[in-house]
Amino acid sequence: LLGDDGNLGITIFEEITALAGRYEAINLGQGFPDEDGPADIRNAARKAILAGANQYAPGMGLPVLREAIAEHQERFYGLTPDPETEVMVTTGATEGIAATLLALTGPGDEVLTFEPFYDSYGAMIGLSGATHTTAPLLAPDFLPDLDALEAAFTDRTRVVLVNNPHNPTGTVFPLPVLQRIVDLAVKHDAVIVTDEVYEHLTFGPQHIPVATLPGAAERTITLSSAGKTFSLTGWKIGWLTGPAELVAAVRTVKSFLTYSSGAPFQAAIAGGLRMDDSFFAEAAGTLRAKRNVLSTGLRAAGLDVFQPQGTYFVVADVAPLGIDDATDLSRRLPGLVGVAAIPVAPFCHPEGAERTKTLLRFAFCKRFDVLQEAAERIARLGE
Numbered sequence: 001l002l003g004d005d006g007n008l009g010i011t012i013f014e015e016i017t018a019l020a021g022r023y024e025a026i027n028l029g030q031g032f033p034d035e036d037g038p039a040d041i042r043n044a045a046r047k048a049i050l051a052g053a054n055q056y057a058p059g060m061g062l063p064v065l066r067e068a069i070a071e072h073q074e075r076f077y078g079l080t081p082d083p084e085t086e087v088m089v090t091t092g093a094t095e096g097i098a099a100t101l102l103a104l105t106g107p108g109d110e111v112l113t114f115e116p117f118y119d120s121y122g123a124m125i126g127l128s129g130a131t132h133t134t135a136p137l138l139a140p141d142f143l144p145d146l147d148a149l150e151a152a153f154t155d156r157t158r159v160v161l162v163n164n165p166h167n168p169t170g171t172v173f174p175l176p177v178l179q180r181i182v183d184l185a186v187k188h189d190a191v192i193v194t195d196e197v198y199e200h201l202t203f204g205p206q207h208i209p210v211a212t213l214p215g216a217a218e219r220t221i222t223l224s225s226a227g228k229t230f231s232l233t234g235w236k237i238g239w240l241t242g243p244a245e246l247v248a249a250v251r252t253v254k255s256f257l258t259y260s261s262g263a264p265f266q267a268a269i270a271g272g273l274r275m276d277d278s279f280f281a282e283a284a285g286t287l288r289a290k291r292n293v294l295s296t297g298l299r300a301a302g303l304d305v306f307q308p309q310g311t312y313f314v315v316a317d318v319a320p321l322g323i324d325d326a327t328d329l330s331r332r333l334p335g336l337v338g339v340a341a342i343p344v345a346p347f348c349h350p351e352g353a354e355r356t357k358t359l360l361r362f363a364f365c366k367r368f369d370v371l372q373e374a375a376e377r378i379a380r381l382g383e
């Protein structure tokens with residue numbers, strides 16, 4: 001967790017966002033939208049504040065939100081978690097990840113993730129004292145090699161941590177891959193922790209929650225968050241669902257991390273989760289069009305683009321521009337052309353970092369004109 005200089009590290013997202021600010025660059029680094037989520041949800045939070053929802057919420061979350069989460073799971077996936085015991089609200093999915101790993105793993109355990117992996121997984125596995133093992137997602141489709149996945153499981157694998165749709169690659173895992181993960185988890189008696197914060201942001205393939213697969217529900221904790229679905233990343237309202245005894249264990253840790261999460265935002269997000277199907281479909285449709293604009297622009301600028309099927313992000317290779325180090329480029333890009341992007345290598349251990357050395361991740365959760373302008377600026381790199 002220490003940076004090269006021995007100081008406590010900051011995340012790559014913070015570092016690049018600070019650089020973007022310094023150069024007034026278009027920030028396609030950290031994944032946050034430049035337009036706020038639905039006015040109805042924001043108004044509901046304002047009303048909740050004025051109506052006095054300003055003291056601690058229950059540790060498990062406001063009942064109205066837990067019920068809305070359970071209803072949402074049933075409406076979209078046919079899952080029926082008990083809002084009393086099988087649903088817990090967290091301070092963003094980030095707290096869900098932290099509390100789950102601290103509750104379920106410790107020294108001597110292995111936690112298996114795919115690689116590249118979201119940065120907080122590595123940090124929290126480290127804090128829990130467990131060992132972090134990985135199975136690679138390889139270009140061009142960033143799907144796991146199932147034999148390598150099988151080989152990565154051992155009898156010490158306590159948790160397999162899945163992220164689907166996947167940040168940073170935008171991969172949406174197909175059913176056979178998910179079923180293999182479940183079968184291997186059953187074989188090794190591992191808990192499946194699945195981070196599905198981009199569940200509604202897919203551009204073709206339907207999102208399949210791991211928990212819907214045969215054999216999965218009784219060993220799966222599913223994490224999600226309002227941040228991405230509702231373009232409200234600053235609210236930090238997330239949740240998790242799973243078997244009561246696993247949720248109870250995670251709750252114990254949450255009690256001492258934050259105890260409870262922002263009360264007025266919880267009531268507002270309950271309303272968001274109850275919005276019509278058309279809201280969720282439109283959010284994905286708009287984002288798909290944005291993906292297309294940025295992908296086309298990046299290709300025109302000479303980068304090799306790996307078309308994502310979900311999330312906020314597109315990964316592109318800068319090697320065709322004659323550039324061999326995307327991390328170095330990401331530090332210079334804001335000053336060079338006024339655009340910020342995140343290198344993929346920090347989402348990897350050293351071997352994976354070498355493999356992904358020339359890959360950059362661009363966020364397309366931005367206005368169309370901003371994406372167009374960013375693509376034009378990036379084209380100057382090749383000139």
Ligand code: PMP
Nearest residue numbers: 092093094118167197225227238
């Ligand atoms: N998991 C993944 C894969 C993410 O990309 C993010 C943030 N974008 C999070 C978790 C964190 O979510 P939250 O902001 O709700 O804490």
Ligand code: GLN
Nearest residue numbers: 011013014029030031167
């Ligand atoms: N999840 C966001 C991303 O992947 C960033 C969140 C953060 O800054 N930790 O860009």
